[in-house]
Amino acid sequence: xxxxxxxxxxxxxxxxxxxxxxxxxxxxxxxxxxxxxxxxxxxxxxxxxxxxxxxxxxxxxxxxxxxxxxxxxxxxxxxxxxxxxxxxxxxxxxxxxxxxxxxxxxxxxxxxxxxxxxxxxxxxxxxxxxxxxxxxxxxxxxxxxxxxxxxxxxxxxxxxxxxxxxxxxxxxxxxxxxxxxxxxxxxxxxxxxxxxxxxxxxxxxxxxxxxxxxxxxxxxxxxxxxxxxxxxxxxxxxxxxxxxxxxxxxxxxxxxxxxxxxxxxxxxxxxxxxxxxxxxxxxxxxxxxxxxxxxxxxxxxxxxxxxxxxxxxxxxxxxxxxxxxxxxxxxxxxxxxxxxxxxxxxxxxxxxxxxxxxxxxxxxxxxxxxxxxxxxxxxxxxxxxxxxxxxxxxxxxxxxxxxxxxxxxxxxxxxxxxxxxxx
Amino acid sequence: xxxxxxxxxxxxxxxxxxxxxxxxxxxxxxxxxxxxxxxxxxxxxxxxxxxxxxxxxxxxxxxxxxxxxxxxxxxxxxxxxxxxxxxxxxxxxxxxxxxxxxxxxxxxxxxxxxxxxxxxxxxxxxxxxxxxxxxxxxxxxxxxxxxxxxxxxxxxxxxxxxxxxxxxxxxxxxxxxxxxxxxxxxxxxxxxxxxxxxxxxxxxxxxxxxxxxxxxxxxxxxxxxxxxxxxxxxxxxxxxxxxxxxxxxxxxxxxxxxxxxxxxxxxxxxxxxxxxxxxxxxxxxxxxxxxxxxxxxxxxxxxxxxxxxxxxxxxxxxxxxxxxxxxxxxxxxxxxxxxxxxxxxxxxxxxxxxxxxxxxxxxxxxxxxxxxxxxxxxxxxxxxxxxxxxxxxxxxxxxxxxxxxxxxxxxxxxxxxxxxxxx
Numbered sequence: 001x002x003x004x005x006x007x008x009x010x011x012x013x014x015x016x017x018x019x020x021x022x023x024x025x026x027x028x029x030x031x032x033x034x035x036x037x038x039x040x041x042x043x044x045x046x047x048x049x050x051x052x053x054x055x056x057x058x059x060x061x062x063x064x065x066x067x068x069x070x071x072x073x074x075x076x077x078x079x080x081x082x083x084x085x086x087x088x089x090x091x092x093x094x095x096x097x098x099x100x101x102x103x104x105x106x107x108x109x110x111x112x113x114x115x116x117x118x119x120x121x122x123x124x125x126x127x128x129x130x131x132x133x134x135x136x137x138x139x140x141x142x143x144x145x146x147x148x149x150x151x152x153x154x155x156x157x158x159x160x161x162x163x164x165x166x167x168x169x170x171x172x173x174x175x176x177x178x179x180x181x182x183x184x185x186x187x188x189x190x191x192x193x194x195x196x197x198x199x200x201x202x203x204x205x206x207x208x209x210x211x212x213x214x215x216x217x218x219x220x221x222x223x224x225x226x227x228x229x230x231x232x233x234x235x236x237x238x239x240x241x242x243x244x245x246x247x248x249x250x251x252x253x254x255x256x257x258x259x260x261x262x263x264x265x266x267x268x269x270x271x272x273x274x275x276x277x278x279x280x281x282x283x284x285x286x287x288x289x290x291x292x293x294x295x296x297x298x299x300x301x302x303x304x305x306x307x308x309x310x311x312x313x314x315x316x317x318x319x320x321x322x323x324x325x326x327x328x329x330x331x332x333x334x335x336x337x338x339x340x341x342x343x344x345x346x347x348x349x350x351x352x353x354x355x356x357x358x359x360x361x362x363x364x365x366x367x368x369x370x371x372x373x374x375x376x377x378x379x380x381x382x383x384x385x386x387x388x389x390x391x392x393x394x395x396x397x398x399x400x401x402x403x404x405x406x407x408x409x410x411x412x413x414x415x416x417x418x419x420x421x422x423x
Numbered sequence: 424x425x426x427x428x429x430x431x432x433x434x435x436x437x438x439x440x441x442x443x444x445x446x447x448x449x450x451x452x453x454x455x456x457x458x459x460x461x462x463x464x465x466x467x468x469x470x471x472x473x474x475x476x477x478x479x480x481x482x483x484x485x486x487x488x489x490x491x492x493x494x495x496x497x498x499x500x501x502x503x504x505x506x507x508x509x510x511x512x513x514x515x516x517x518x519x520x521x522x523x524x525x526x527x528x529x530x531x532x533x534x535x536x537x538x539x540x541x542x543x544x545x546x547x548x549x550x551x552x553x554x555x556x557x558x559x560x561x562x563x564x565x566x567x568x569x570x571x572x573x574x575x576x577x578x579x580x581x582x583x584x585x586x587x588x589x590x591x592x593x594x595x596x597x598x599x600x601x602x603x604x605x606x607x608x609x610x611x612x613x614x615x616x617x618x619x620x621x622x623x624x625x626x627x628x629x630x631x632x633x634x635x636x637x638x639x640x641x642x643x644x645x646x647x648x649x650x651x652x653x654x655x656x657x658x659x660x661x662x663x664x665x666x667x668x669x670x671x672x673x674x675x676x677x678x679x680x681x682x683x684x685x686x687x688x689x690x691x692x693x694x695x696x697x698x699x700x701x702x703x704x705x706x707x708x709x710x711x712x713x714x715x716x717x718x719x720x721x722x723x724x725x726x727x728x729x730x731x732x733x734x735x736x737x738x739x740x741x742x743x744x745x746x747x748x749x750x751x752x753x754x755x756x757x758x759x760x761x762x763x764x765x766x767x768x769x770x771x772x773x774x775x776x777x778x779x780x781x782x783x784x785x786x787x788x789x790x791x792x793x794x795x796x797x798x799x800x801x802x803x804x805x806x807x808x809x810x811x812x813x814x815x816x817x818x819x820x821x822x823x824x825x826x827x828x829x830x831x832x833x834x835x836x837x838x839x840x841x842x843x844x845x846x
Contacts, residue, residue: 016479050499056439057503058510065509068517069502072495076473079492080480086488087481094491099567120567144522144543 002168003125004029007039007135007158011175012232013077014044022173022232023084026130030090035125037165039135039158040081042073063108067137067148071097074134074154082132091129095120097137098146101164102157104138110150111138113157113219116164125165133161152213159216163223170220171228172212178229178238179204179211181258181408186396189409193257195240197353200257201227203385207349208262217241255354255361256406261399262347263392265295266317267378268324272337275309282334283311283327290326292319295347296380296387308337312378314389317343345377346395349387350402362386368405374398425591426548427452430462430558430581434598435655436500437467445596445655446507449553453513458548460588462558462581463504465496486531490560490571494520497557497577505555514552518543520560521569524587525580527561533573534561536580536642539587548588556584575636582639586646593643594651595635601652601661602627602634604681604831609819612832616680618663620776623680624650626808630772631685640664678777678784679829684822685770686815688718689740690801691747695760698732705757706734706750713749715742718770719803719812731760735801737812740766768800769818772810773825785809791828797821 006026013019030036041047050069054061061069078094085092101117124131135154138147149156155172162170179201182190196204198221205214211229220227220241230238273279280299287294295314315323320341327339355361362379365386369376374397378389390398403409429449436442453459464470473492477484484492501517508515524540547554558577561570572579578595585593602624605613619627621644628637634652643650643664653661696702703722710717718737738746743764750762778784785802788809792799797820801812813821826832 016476019480053439053499053503054506057442057507060510061506062509065502065505065515065517068498068519069506072498072502075491075495075498076476079488079495080476082488083477083484083492084480086485087483094488096491096569146519 001033001035003035003037003165005037005039005158005162005165005167005170006173007154007171008041008081008173008232009154009175010041010044010046010077012173013040013081016080019043019077019080019084023081023088025232026081026085026092027088027090030130037121037125037131037133037161037167038081039133039154039161040074040077041135041154042070043077043080046073046076064145067108067146070148071134071137071146074136078132078134082130085130085132091127092132093124093129094132094134095124096134097157098139098144100131100133100161102133102138102160103141104147104149106140106143106145106147108145108147111140111147113138113149113160116160118161118164121161121165133157152216155213155216156219159220159223159225159227162225163219167225169226169228171230173230173232174211175231175233176211177231177234177236179209179241179258182399182403183209183261186261186399187259187403187409190403191408191410193239194237195242196257198241198243199384200351200353201241203349203351203382204258204260207260207351207385207387208264208347209258209260212241255358256350256352256408258351259399259403259406259408260349260351261395262349263395264317265314265345265347266320266341266343267312267314267345267389268320268327269310269312269340269342270327270336271310271340272308273311274335275307279334279336280311282330283336284313286326286330286334287313287315287323290319290322292316292323292326296378296389298378314345314347314378344392346390346392346398347387348390348395348398348402349385350406351385353384355386356383364405365402368401369398372397372401374401424456424458426458426460426588427592427594428460428462428581428585428588428590429594429596430577431464431504431596431655432577432598433464433467433469433500435596436463436504439503442466442500442503442507446504446511448655449504449508449515450511450513453553460544460548460554460556460584460590461504462556462577462584463497463500464558464577465493466500466503469496469499487568490531490569493571494557494560494569497559501555501557505553508553508555514550515555516547516552517555517557518547519557520580521562521567523554523556523584525556525561525583526564527570527572529563529566529568529570531568531570534563534570536561536572536583539583541584541587544584544588556580575639578636578639579642582643582646582648582650585648586642590648592649592651594653596653596655597634598654598656599634600654600657600659602632602664602681604679605822605826606632606684609684609822610682610826610832613826614831614833616662617660618665619680621664621666622807623774623776624664626772626774626805627681627683630683630774630808630810631687631770632681632683635664678781679773679775679831681774682822682826682829682831683772683774684818685772686818687740688737688768688770689743689764689766690735690737690768690812691743691750692733692735692763692765693750693759693761694733694763695731696734697758698730702757702759703734705753706759707736709749709753709757710736710738710746713742713745715739715746715749719801719810721801737768737770737801767815769813769815769821770810771813771818771821771825772808773829774808776807778809779806787828788825791824792821795820795824797824
């Protein structure tokens, strides 16, 4: 007998019929003998509808009130789900973030979990009940104010509860069958991965894969919580995210796990920067002060002029306005010539823990893109990832070409081990 | 500078436009120099929609979960209202029942308030903010579980907060201009009352007037909280519910304040009851055990048979099934002949603190009904109220006839003082 944490997203509980279907699955897990904790998001479009209501009231809703408003959504879904489970003859109790002991800091809208004191959940489980917990929300213990965890918050709630309760697994139910080697909408031959390491999943999430949020994977890795990403619409086994090497399985990992892509970034180029020590630091201090996270950075000697250089960096397109405005203010002080902004870029990332020990991955990647006629504008690498920036309208072609080149297409079976020279 | 508690019902905050309108009124009250606490119900039909959702899930929703579900409604309205007020440049913070310190017993669905520890509200007021509080909800301190107060719960929340904060007045905003001498939909010439005593208001509420719930008036009387019932759609002064006799005003109260009516009751007649001591007690024990509140009781010697009697009583029609089923089970033991059930009755009540010292009110009432050709089936009186049961389809005529007979029609000015003999 184990302890399972299950998390269901908004599309899994979109209406009464969906809630009943999910309830059946939960009741089965409970009847199979496990203790079950369920984290649930708001039904379907509830959160968007509440945001729309707030926008009808004011262009600038105070963040404390916004958090109270949005958490109404999980309150509705969690109580309905508890009712549906009770209706199947299995005891169930729902708990708000506060009742579940999810303590956070006081940053409304994107609070961080600082502790999970799940004694009430433990008590409910010991009493034989399924515990349903509102995802995405917590409470600031100092002020007893409701907070929300921001995007992907329900996944984080699930992993945090799994860690606090020392659950055997945290099952994240979604509308796809698991983590794929590429987005199946772009690469129809993409394969579902049976397992993937935390590290790889982190790089996938950071590179635009939407199935799990970065923050939730970080939390899972830090606390060694195995995540099982699977579909709430089928009974299929999904993708296991873990560190473990299971005995009996091949120790030979495939080099490449998948190809991620991201169209949500933009590129800023600061042109004609004085090529003296400290200027780059000044530029990125200005951007950081505007609360903008940057991703890739490239610096080139300016072709035309001596003593000047160009600095390009990528950032979430949503922050483009903020960053360019902040740079404009600092232009005279820093002494660069101009700022160029381009939001028609795409990012392709090749991810695989196996590439650590296999050189030549980058070369093969660049070759595949060249053969497909795709120009590379920026490059960035980490131990288990290579990312390139392309034109946005060439990104789909790039993903397909790379997916094929690395033998990831499902018709070819397991990914081939590529050995070459010069990464 | 005083402290005002305002309560807005669901129709006053039905949509974004209504919420903004109400916000303006609240901001004005605050700018006029008073401390303002606002209690708010769920928007429009939200509560009904949530109940409908629950019914789609299960015919028997657990009451704990039902309470969590329903309280989502006030969470939405209160946060939106706080945003709307903030948008007018007035600081506002919203508070759940728990945050506002509304402690209740553990009877989900119709919890009773056992204490109000409003330190957080006091703190918000001291900090210069308007405090918005979710109506209808509290928390069971022992288990930290959310409870709801049942029908009219938001009014009770408002009065309870007004009592705890020693507010100068509790303003109950509704969609009518105040308490009327009769339902204006039935009696177009009904007059708005400027003031009414707690006692009269209690009898009005108990007799079917829907403007304030019995329980809220009881709470106000016990704690001497003046209630001002007024419209959220106009600036008119409404009806003041209080015990006070204001100096300078006439000490001469009108005999009759108003005519209330109620079509929600039914009549049960237990036929052929053995006329021996203790049988009536047995019958009402059975009904009480079924958790049914009865209203009027009449016992007659059975016309047809000696040694037998008929007992009639009225009860909420919603409880009719429960009561007759319980009686059927007990029939052999008690030994009555049959049970008759009639839900086509109406109740008319004449209410006025002044009737205590003016005999002849009942006689005039019966005369007016006789002149209008209306048959009286049951009669019940209290110190300041006379109620009669008529056919349901004659009730409107009865209300109009009595309203006119007692000089309550607005064209006639103030109610005439009636002195007669033999109440």
